[in-house]
Amino acid sequence: MGHENKKIMGSLVPVSVRGVYIAETAGGAFAPVVLLEDENSRIVPIFVGLSEAMSIHNALSGEVTPRPMTHDLFISIMESLNARITKALIDDLDEGVFYARITIGFNSVEHEIDARPSDCVALALRSKASIHMREEVISGSCVDKSDLENLMNIEAYL
Amino acid sequence: MGHENKKIMGSLVPVSVRGVYIAETAGGAFAPVVLLEDENSRIVPIFVGLSEAMSIHNALSGEVTPRPMTHDLFISIMESLNARITKALIDDLDEGVFYARITIGFNSVEHEIDARPSDCVALALRSKASIHMREEVISGSCVDKSDLENLMNIEAYL
Numbered sequence: 001m002g003h004e005n006k007k008i009m010g011s012l013v014p015v016s017v018r019g020v021y022i023a024e025t026a027g028g029a030f031a032p033v034v035l036l037e038d039e040n041s042r043i044v045p046i047f048v049g050l051s052e053a054m055s056i057h058n059a060l061s062g063e064v065t066p067r068p069m070t071h072d073l074f075i076s077i078m079e080s081l082n083a084r085i086t087k088a089l090i091d092d093l094d095e096g097v098f099y100a101r102i103t104i105g106f107n108s109v110e111h112e113i114d115a116r117p118s119d120c121v122a123l124a125l126r127s128k129a130s131i132h133m134r135e136e137v138i139s140g141s142c143v144d145k146s147d148l149e150n151l152m153n154i155e156a157y158l
Numbered sequence: 159m160g161h162e163n164k165k166i167m168g169s170l171v172p173v174s175v176r177g178v179y180i181a182e183t184a185g186g187a188f189a190p191v192v193l194l195e196d197e198n199s200r201i202v203p204i205f206v207g208l209s210e211a212m213s214i215h216n217a218l219s220g221e222v223t224p225r226p227m228t229h230d231l232f233i234s235i236m237e238s239l240n241a242r243i244t245k246a247l248i249d250d251l252d253e254g255v256f257y258a259r260i261t262i263g264f265n266s267v268e269h270e271i272d273a274r275p276s277d278c279v280a281l282a283l284r285s286k287a288s289i290h291m292r293e294e295v296i297s298g299s300c301v302d303k304s305d306l307e308n309l310m311n312i313e314a315y316l
Contacts, residue, residue: 006212051209052228067255070210070228073273075233077262080269097225104235111238115231 006084012089012132013038017121020057021151023047032154034121036090036133044133046090046098052118057154059125071122078104078127085127086110088120091134092140103129170247170290171196175279178215179309181205184298190312193278194248200300202291204248204256210276215312217283229280236262236285244268246278249292251299261287269290 018035019066023045025031032053036044055071057063068076078084078140083106092099102124103110124131168258176193181203183189190211194202206214213229215221226234236242241264260282261268263316282289 049209051207067274068272068277070232070277071275073260073271073277074228074232074235076271077241077260077269078235080262080271081264083235083239102231102235104238106239111235112232113234113238114226114271116225116227119226119228119231 011135012091013135013138015044015090015131015133015138017056017060017125017131018043019060020048020053020154022154022157023151025027030152030157033151034118035148035151036121036131038133038138040136042127043145043148044138044141045143046117046149048116048118052116052122053143053154055122056118056125059122070118071126074123075126082106085123087129088115088117088124088131090117090120090131090137093137098137098141129130169293169295170249171293173202173248173289173291173296175214175218175283175289175306176201177218178206178211178251178312180312180315181309188310188315191309192276193309194279194289194305196291196300198298200273200296201306202299202302203301203306206247206274206276206279210274210280211312213280214276214283217280224252229277229284232281233284240264243281243287245271245287246289247291248275248278248289251295256295256299 015036015038018037020034022030023033031047033047086105087103088106090100098117100120102110102115102120103112162208173194173196178192179217180188181191189205191203191205231268244263245261248258258273258278259270260278261270
């Protein structure tokens with residue numbers, strides 16, 4: 001494998017959060033899925049837990065719950081410590097599980113911490129932090145538009 | 159109202175987490191509930207979300223999930239910043255909603271932040287931080303032992 005190829009595989013691509021939906025799984029069950037989209041309109045679906053899905057949906061829609069949800073509390077605590085979530089990176093996919101890390105900026109030092117993509121997305125949206133995916137992960141997990149036709153709006157499901 | 163009475167109403171009572179269960183609600187639905195117990199064996203049930211219930215259950219049982227759950231990530235970030243959750247306080251009950259706050263110790267300063275009891279309990283257990291309830295809240299919400307007879311083990315429910 002040449003150097004250039006390695007470099008491409010290792011590159012980090014900015015992604016935006018297209019939305020949170022409910023998908024019917026192969027087994028006929030329903031599961032929340034967050035769709036990430038890169039600048040070339042490639043879409044990566046990541047299955048997430050229901051509470052994480054709701055948290056991401058609230059962040060996207062700007063909905064404020066009467067009591068602070070877990071990720072909101074997270075942000076309040078970061079603010080009280082003058083720490084900030086600066087970026088999120090989804091950088092591996094292994095046996096169907098996406099791996100990610102979140103970066104906390106504090107006192108001009110950055111701390112990178114192992115996390116699930118769902119927490120990363122929920123926190124990054126609240127902090128207006130960038131979200132990147134490794135090119136290799138996008139190319140290995142992006143789907144055809146036709147795969148997205150049967151997604152349901154999460155609001156209709158709740 | 160005399161000063162002594164006020165003082166008693168305002169006192170803070172240490173509580174421990176007796177467990178997480180599933181309760182059948184008046185409407186016939188099932189909802190997770192965490193039971194807090196004070197030194198006089200008074201029990202306060204607090205209804206919580208399912209993911210918060212699982213998080214509290216994992217903390218109680220010492221179960222480690224393959225990937226970090228949201229509260230685990232929270233603790234990792236606190237550790238990376240040398241901050242620590244020092245205490246949790248459930249100090250109000252209004253129209254059936256419990257109000258709480260979590261205290262973060264950092265650089266010899268304590269920051270108190272508005273939070274839900276479920277997040278407070280999930281984080282306090284992971285940090286071995288104390289949990290207190292205001293006496294007035296305990297006396298206004300504790301239940302008879304007979305009210306707890308139909309609770310189900312959360313593991314059986316999952």
